[in-house]
Amino acid sequence: MSRVTLFLCALCLLVADGVATAQVTIPMNPHYAFHYIDPGDAAMPDVPIDLAANGLAPGYTIKIEPLGDFDNGPNGDTFSAFMVVFGGSATLLGPTLLHRVPDAIDCGTDYVTHTSCPSGYLTDIPEDFTVDPGGATVQIPMGATHLFVVARDCFYSDNSDPDGDYAVRITVLATTGVSELPPILALHAACPNPFNPRTTIRFDLPAAGPVRLSVYDLAGRLVRVLVEGEMPEGSHQAVWDGRDATGRSAPSGSYLARLVAGGRVEGVRLSLVR
Numbered sequence: 327m328s329r330v331t332l333f334l335c336a337l338c339l340l341v342a343d344g345v346a347t348a349q350v351t352i353p354m355n356p357h358y359a360f361h362y363i364d365p366g367d368a369a370m371p372d373v374p375i376d377l378a379a380n381g382l383a384p385g386y387t388i389k390i391e392p393l394g395d396f397d398n399g400p401n402g403d404t405f406s407a408f409m410v411v412f413g414g415s416a417t418l419l420g421p422t423l424l425h426r427v428p429d430a431i432d433c434g435t436d437y438v439t440h441t442s443c444p445s446g447y448l449t450d451i452p453e454d455f456t457v458d459p460g461g462a463t464v465q466i467p468m469g470a471t472h473l474f475v476v477a478r479d480c481f482y483s484d485n486s487d488p489d490g491d492y493a494v495r496i497t498v499l500a501t502t503g504v505s506e507l508p509p510i511l512a513l514h515a516a517c518p519n520p521f522n523p524r525t526t527i528r529f530d531l532p533a534a535g536p537v538r539l540s541v542y543d544l545a546g547r548l549v550r551v552l553v554e555g556e557m558p559e560g561s562h563q564a565v566w567d568g569r570d571a572t573g574r575s576a577p578s579g580s581y582l583a584r585l586v587a588g589g590r591v592e593g594v595r596l597s598l599v600r
Contacts, residue, residue: 394491399484
C-alpha cells in the first residue's frame with residue numbers, strides 16, 4: 327500500500343477569485359531519499375506520490391510547498407527545504423546507485439539539479455530541483471506519472487518527526503491554458519531495462535493515427551509486434567514479456583523497439599537478461 331493511501335491528509339476544494347483549486351497535503355517521512363545514500367546511513371526507499379491518484383496530470387500548473395519541520399538530531403528542530411523530481415514511473419533503483427530514478431523527467435531550465443545539503447553532497451540526478459520553504463510553482467512535465475519528494479538533507483540516521491507535522495502540500499493553480507497533449511512523437515526508454523521477464527515501453531503521440539510498435543533483434547529480424555492499429559493522441563504504453571510472435575521465450579541479448587507513427591520512426595534499445 328502506498329504512502330499516499332496510508333497518509334493522505336486532505337483533498338479539498340479551495341475557492342479563490344471564483345476559481346476552484348484542488349489541494350492535497352501528504353505527510354512526509356524524513357528518512358525517505360531518492361538520491362544516492364551512503365551505505366552507513368539509515369535512509370529509507372522513497373515512496374513516490376502517484377499524480378493521477380491525487381487528481382494531478384501533465385500540463386497542470388502546481389505549487390509545491392514544504393510544511394512543518396523535522397528533528398535533525400543534535401542540530402535541533404529544522405524547517406527543511408525539499409528535493410523533488412518528477413518520474414515517468416514509480417521505479418526506484420538500489421540505494422548506492424547515482425541515478426536512482428531511471429525515468430526522471432526534466433521540469434524545465436528554471437529547475438535544475440542542486441546539492442542535497444550545504445555540505446555539498448550531490449544528488450547526481452540532473453532532473454531534480456530544490457523547493458525552498460516558500461514553495462515552487464512548476465508545470466507538471468509531459469509523461470510524468472509520479473513525484474518523488476525528500477528532505478534536502480545529507481544524513482538520515484538521526485532524523486525524526488516527533489510532532490508529525492512534516493508534510494508536502496500541492497496546490498493546483500491552473501489546469502487550462504496549456505496543451506496536455508505531447509507536442510512531438512516520443513518513444514521513451516523501456517523500464518526496467520535490462521529486464522527479466524518483462525518491460526514496459528512508453529510512447530507519446532501528438533495526433534491520432536496508425537501506429538506500429540515492434541521488437542527486432544540486432545540482425546533486423548522481426549521478433550514481435552506489440553501494437554498495431556489506430557490510436558488516439560496522448561501517452562500510451564505497451565509491455566513486452568520477452569516472448570516472440572510464437573510465444574517462445576526470446577534469448578538473452580539486445581533488441582530494438584521500433585515505433586512508426588505520423589510518418590516518423592523512433593527506436594530504443596532493449597536488453598533482455600535470462
